Amino acid sequence: MAKVGIKDIARIANVSLATVSRTLRTPDLVQEATRQRVLDAVAESGYKPNRMGMNLRTQRTGNIMVIIPDITNPFNADLIRSIEETASNNGYAVLLGDTQSSPEREQQYVDLVEAGQADGMLYFSGRNPFNINPDKPLLEQLPTMVNSNEELDLDGIDKVLLDNAKAASEAVQYLLDLGHTRIAAVTGPMNTKSANGRLQGYRQALQQAGVEIDDKLIIEGDYHIDAGVEATEKLLRLKQRPTAIFCFNDDMAIGAINVLQANDYRIPEDISVIGFDDILYSTYVRPALTTVSQPVQEIGRLCTEKLIARLRGSHDEPTTTYVSHKLVVRDSTGPAPK
Amino acid sequence: MAKVGIKDIARIANVSLATVSRTLRTPDLVQEATRQRVLDAVAESGYKPNRMGMNLRTQRTGNIMVIIPDITNPFNADLIRSIEETASNNGYAVLLGDTQSSPEREQQYVDLVEAGQADGMLYFSGRNPFNINPDKPLLEQLPTMVNSNEELDLDGIDKVLLDNAKAASEAVQYLLDLGHTRIAAVTGPMNTKSANGRLQGYRQALQQAGVEIDDKLIIEGDYHIDAGVEATEKLLRLKQRPTAIFCFNDDMAIGAINVLQANDYRIPEDISVIGFDDILYSTYVRPALTTVSQPVQEIGRLCTEKLIARLRGSHDEPTTTYVSHKLVVRDSTGPAPK
DNA sequence: AAATTGAATGAAAACGATTTCATCTTAAAT
DNA sequence: ATTTAAGATGAAATCGTTTTCATTCAATTT
Numbered sequence: 001m002a003k004v005g006i007k008d009i010a011r012i013a014n015v016s017l018a019t020v021s022r023t024l025r026t027p028d029l030v031q032e033a034t035r036q037r038v039l040d041a042v043a044e045s046g047y048k049p050n051r052m053g054m055n056l057r058t059q060r061t062g063n064i065m066v067i068i069p070d071i072t073n074p075f076n077a078d079l080i081r082s083i084e085e086t087a088s089n090n091g092y093a094v095l096l097g098d099t100q101s102s103p104e105r106e107q108q109y110v111d112l113v114e115a116g117q118a119d120g121m122l123y124f125s126g127r128n129p130f131n132i133n134p135d136k137p138l139l140e141q142l143p144t145m146v147n148s149n150e151e152l153d154l155d156g157i158d159k160v161l162l163d164n165a166k167a168a169s170e171a172v173q174y175l176l177d178l179g180h181t182r183i184a185a186v187t188g189p190m191n192t193k194s195a196n197g198r199l200q201g202y203r204q205a206l207q208q209a210g211v212e213i214d215d216k217l218i219i220e221g222d223y224h225i226d227a228g229v230e231a232t233e234k235l236l237r238l239k240q241r242p243t244a245i246f247c248f249n250d251d252m253a254i255g256a257i258n259v260l261q262a263n264d265y266r267i268p269e270d271i272s273v274i275g276f277d278d279i280l281y282s283t284y285v286r287p288a289l290t291t292v293s294q295p296v297q298e299i300g301r302l303c304t305e306k307l308i309a310r311l312r313g314s315h316d317e318p319t320t321t322y323v324s325h326k327l328v329v330r331d332s333t334g335p336a337p338k
Numbered sequence: 339m340a341k342v343g344i345k346d347i348a349r350i351a352n353v354s355l356a357t358v359s360r361t362l363r364t365p366d367l368v369q370e371a372t373r374q375r376v377l378d379a380v381a382e383s384g385y386k387p388n389r390m391g392m393n394l395r396t397q398r399t400g401n402i403m404v405i406i407p408d409i410t411n412p413f414n415a416d417l418i419r420s421i422e423e424t425a426s427n428n429g430y431a432v433l434l435g436d437t438q439s440s441p442e443r444e445q446q447y448v449d450l451v452e453a454g455q456a457d458g459m460l461y462f463s464g465r466n467p468f469n470i471n472p473d474k475p476l477l478e479q480l481p482t483m484v485n486s487n488e489e490l491d492l493d494g495i496d497k498v499l500l501d502n503a504k505a506a507s508e509a510v511q512y513l514l515d516l517g518h519t520r521i522a523a524v525t526g527p528m529n530t531k532s533a534n535g536r537l538q539g540y541r542q543a544l545q546q547a548g549v550e551i552d553d554k555l556i557i558e559g560d561y562h563i564d565a566g567v568e569a570t571e572k573l574l575r576l577k578q579r580p581t582a583i584f585c586f587n588d589d590m591a592i593g594a595i596n597v598l599q600a601n602d603y604r605i606p607e608d609i610s611v612i613g614f615d616d617i618l619y620s621t622y623v624r625p626a627l628t629t630v631s632q633p634v635q636e637i638g639r640l641c642t643e644k645l646i647a648r649l650r651g652s653h654d655e656p657t658t659t660y661v662s663h664k665l666v667v668r669d670s671t672g673p674a675p676k
Numbered sequence: 677a678a679a680t681t682g683a684a685t686g687a688a689a690a691c692g693a694t695t696t697c698a699t700c701t702t703a704a705a706t
Numbered sequence: 707a708t709t710t711a712a713g714a715t716g717a718a719a720t721c722g723t724t725t726t727c728a729t730t731c732a733a734t735t736t
Contacts, residue, residue, distance in 0.1 A: 343693085388693065390691075390692070
């Protein structure tokens with residue numbers, strides 16, 4: 001079966017290429033009889049317009065690139081699911097750029113967007129991948145994009161963000177209210193805005209409560225389970241152990257819980273644990289995890305809708321939308337031991 | 339900044355379009371001095387060859403489509419991670435088709451491949467999305483593809499599969515060896531090959547051991563946590579309760595564990611639970627989950643390599659590669675209660 | 677009846693690259 | 707010294723669409 005193209009349809013239906021194209025794109029412009037002849041030819045031959053030709057002519061691919069550090073993190077997986085759904089409902093497909101936090105990979109995928117393999121991108125990283133010429137207007141130098149999760153240090157682009165400092169400070173305040181004063185923090189990578197924001201919230205809450213900050217209780221993690229494991233092992237070795245551990249994401253909290261239980265600590269009687277994200281598994285872990293919930297589905301939808309609005313030609317002023325978090329109390333937190 | 343194209347480079351470097359293209363694609367064909375002039379122009383102007391033009395001319399996009407039912411399932415997320423890595427190492431990008439098991443969505447993404455938006459696809463579904471004309475050779479009617487996870491009912495295409503029946507039968511045999519005879523099965527959707535294969539293995543093992551099969555102990559699930567929850571609730575209501583539950587994936591096993599613990603059953607003393615997949619979280623659940631491990635990373639790599647080999651022009655006979663499973667015993671299984 | 681309008685269609689340009697083919701130059705072989 | 711071959715380059719074709727512009731024809735207006 002030689003691949004059938006628009007020329008073949010034109011021949012079969014005895015019309016010009018233009019009429020075939022019009023029948024498919026703007027059927028109103030073609031007469032009933034002709035239209036029917038073309039549609040018959042299309043149905044009979046199983047013709048599907050070739051996207052490469054179409055893309056080139058229309059200067060759009062229908063793809064949006066999603067650049068994200070780690071798809072195996074359930075928070076990110078949920079995010080992509082939501083993006084994919086919104087994109088698909090609007091006729092876009094998702095090009096996946098799982099970068100494993102590698103700057104080279106980020107660059108590679110951004111290059112792809114700039115080369116026109118996708119019409120725009122959702123950028124979930126804080127690293128600036130652009131060579132910007134300060135003499136020219138910024139916006140003309142950037143691909144159509146929306147930034148989220150990790151804030152990018154650029155003004156004038158659309159963003160969807162969470163107030164990390166506030167969220168973290170509420171989590172810590174909740175622990176303080178339970179009587180905890182030795183509260184450990186297992187952070188994300190300290191070269192990310194999210195980790196810095198959350199740490200700042202942690203510090204603020206403690207200072208406001210007049211609790212001295214002990215740097216030994218702050219351990220840098222990387223948002224993977226193992227980091228939670230290692231950090232907790234380290235914390236348990238301290239002479240003055242914490243009575244609560246605030247992990248900057250749920251995966252690390254799950255790692256922490258595991259180590260604690262392996263060493264016969266009761267949660268929350270001996271040590272409280274609190275996470276961040278509210279992934280599905282945090283409900284199914286024992287004890288169920290108290291955590292700061294992010295509206296992941298909403299984030300995905302908002303990002304995608306913002307991007308698509310731009311792609312459809314909106315020239316509104318770029319905005320930053322803040323989504324709201326919520327502390328979800330489950331069974332991993334309780335009053336501080338006496 | 340008007341977008342710079344190959345014509346601009348040609349003008350700046352004072353050469354023809356052809357020479358610019360050659361400098362970038364086949365530098366050996368152009369003289370040192372000219373090449374340098376072109377490269378300078380490219381560097382200076384920040385020129386990136388436009389992929390739409392390139393794709394049309396070369397008749398390839400560099401994309402591979404991954405059609406998969408549910409990216410939020412960690413097994414699938416790991417799979418995609420592995421695919422993405424292999425693809426990226428070979429210069430391909432991944433177009434993500436998360437179908438949420440909807441046939442319409444599957445069709446939509448397959449159509450996209452057939453329209454040339456991707457060069458080939460990895461198809462993780464058992465539903466045949468093709469209109470096949472039995473008079474014509476099969477292979478000419480299919481896009482370049484590899485099938486895995488859920489076997490497709492088509493001969494003559496590349497596949498990567500697991501022996502589900504054997505794997506399940508080993509899991510059940512292990513439970514039988516522990517003295518269990520009332521062994522429940524929480525299956526996947528019974529319109530999938532994977533669930534049928536595993537159920538067949540379950541039946542075989544029981545029959546071989548002379549244990550009568552009780553249909554009340556077989557409950558259809560859908561591979562989501564909730565299905566494990568509901569199935570287990572149902573099983574616990576039975577007058578003759580099972581002493582072991584074999585869930586056809588880990589997510590459902592996690593749901594099962596949760597219900598059991600909520601109702602004060604000890605695992606494994608009162609009831610054993612066994613899963614399938616060996617996702618990361620199965621290690622971090624309490625008790626850690628005994629499960630049938632699939633080499634997810636290997637599956638992803640194999641699928642992608644097979645596909646890319648085809649895309650590079652291999653005309654070897656299509657093959658089915660079987661990957662091997664492994665029973666991983668952890669803490670959720672033990673001897674049957676007296 | 678002539679002029680004007682509008683609808684339907686086709687011819688050809690355009691999108692931005694790669695690649696074939698022809699041309700020209702220079703070096704090697706006779 | 708002539709032929710041959712090889713190397714470097716450019717002109718133009720090509721990939722498969724969409725869309726502009728021109729043309730035709732019938733219907734409407736004057």
